[in-house]
Amino acid sequence: MNEAARKMMVSERFKQRFGRSPTLWVQAPGRVDLMGNHTDYNEGYVMAMAIDRNTWLAALPRGDRKVAVHSLNVEGGGEFDLDDIRHDEVSPWTNYVRGVASVFQEEGFDLRGFDGLIHSTIPFGSGLSSSAALEVVTATTLKSLSGGWEIAPVRLALLCQRAENRFVGMNCGILDQYSSTLGQAGNSLLLDCRHLTHRTTSIPHDLQVVICDTRLERELTGSEYGERRAQCEAGVRRLADFYPGVTHLRDITLEEFAEHEVDLPEVVARRCRFIIEENQRVLDLASALSTDDRSAVGTLTEASYTGARDLYGIVSSATEPMMEVVMSAPGVVGARQAGAGFGGCFVAFVERNSLAAFEEYVNTRYRGETTIKPEVYPVKAARGAGPLSFQGRS
Numbered sequence: 001m002n003e004a005a006r007k008m009m010v011s012e013r014f015k016q017r018f019g020r021s022p023t024l025w026v027q028a029p030g031r032v033d034l035m036g037n038h039t040d041y042n043e044g045y046v047m048a049m050a051i052d053r054n055t056w057l058a059a060l061p062r063g064d065r066k067v068a069v070h071s072l073n074v075e076g077g078g079e080f081d082l083d084d085i086r087h088d089e090v091s092p093w094t095n096y097v098r099g100v101a102s103v104f105q106e107e108g109f110d111l112r113g114f115d116g117l118i119h120s121t122i123p124f125g126s127g128l129s130s131s132a133a134l135e136v137v138t139a140t141t142l143k144s145l146s147g148g149w150e151i152a153p154v155r156l157a158l159l160c161q162r163a164e165n166r167f168v169g170m171n172c173g174i175l176d177q178y179s180s181t182l183g184q185a186g187n188s189l190l191l192d193c194r195h196l197t198h199r200t201t202s203i204p205h206d207l208q209v210v211i212c213d214t215r216l217e218r219e220l221t222g223s224e225y226g227e228r229r230a231q232c233e234a235g236v237r238r239l240a241d242f243y244p245g246v247t248h249l250r251d252i253t254l255e256e257f258a259e260h261e262v263d264l265p266e267v268v269a270r271r272c273r274f275i276i277e278e279n280q281r282v283l284d285l286a287s288a289l290s291t292d293d294r295s296a297v298g299t300l301t302e303a304s305y306t307g308a309r310d311l312y313g314i315v316s317s318a319t320e321p322m323m324e325v326v327m328s329a330p331g332v333v334g335a336r337q338a339g340a341g342f343g344g345c346f347v348a349f350v351e352r353n354s355l356a357a358f359e360e361y362v363n364t365r366y367r368g369e370t371t372i373k374p375e376v377y378p379v380k381a382a383r384g385a386g387p388l389s390f391q392g393r394s
Helices: 003-018 092-106 130-145 153-168 175-182 223-239 254-263 266-290 294-310 320-327 352-370
Strands: 024-035 045-061 066-071 077-081 114-120 188-192 197-201 207-216 332-337 344-351 375-379
Touching: 003 045, 003 114, 024 130, 024 175, 024 207, 024 266, 024 294, 024 344, 045 130, 045 175, 045 266, 045 375, 066 092, 077 092, 092 130, 092 153, 114 130, 130 153, 130 175, 153 175, 175 188, 188 266, 197 266, 207 320, 207 352, 223 254, 223 266, 254 266, 266 294, 294 320, 294 332, 294 344, 320 332, 320 344, 320 352, 344 352, 352 375
Parallel strands: 066 114
Antiparallel strands: 024 045, 045 114, 045 188, 066 077, 188 197, 207 344, 207 375, 332 344
């Protein structure tokens, strides 16, 4: 569906639900991490890019303090009062919207009620940050409807992260919200999660980033994600006994870690080794792409995948067939599991002139081996959140 058809569809459904046309249109993109599994909450580095799959929010301001929000992707929705924001157990996806409104009000920002309709082209549960896109599109909408109060993009991302941490209950790092807010068209970002800064990086023009969705959904508000984070924190506390001043795994070199690996519980040591190695792989991948070293790209992405499987324990047996299929496909340079793991999607670097053959091969082979129809599609680096250009037109 092209943008014009999508706008017409959303506008018609908005009128059906609310009786009037929206006056504000806002978008926020999803993201894919090219390298850096779980490094963000360890204050390390991540190489990521905002993608041309996004979440739209069509909105119409109200004269009261209520927000009514519905989605064309997910059932449910509802209305809440900005002066009495509570969790919604019936339509839990709305808690991302409610949480953002709650946090911004806590910070003293004036908010205005609105009617809103959401439409997303980001597959849910795939590891492409549909939840962060919803948070960021909500924050950007509230900002626009409230007269455009000033807020630095990084702070907006941090407040959206706080909403997910405290209101939704998912103790995520900053990667998703930062990428959705500060993404740049045509470039990936090398994000420093300690200093909340980034530099742009480019990908060779004849190398295509491709998403290979296993169609196995993840649910990260459960125990697995929090357990991994707690294991990293336990490792840091033990390593700080030997290296005073250490606060995160980013502070430890692989050589320093190797000297005291035996002093950590075995499972904690495996988690820490993965993060320390993965953090270096982020920097090495940025270098390999800048010099078009495709052999290094393949080696680094394979090491990321095997580390995620053998050390961090976030690759399930159900996802292994996708890696096997992708790595035998025509034109592949390298591939790894993207996102936080436990299902979701893979990201592959593919020779652009082999793209059609790659897509056909992966679709056919993966379905043949698993009976699951995957989604395989190229993505490009997109701009961060903001109003859509046709804003205000019916």
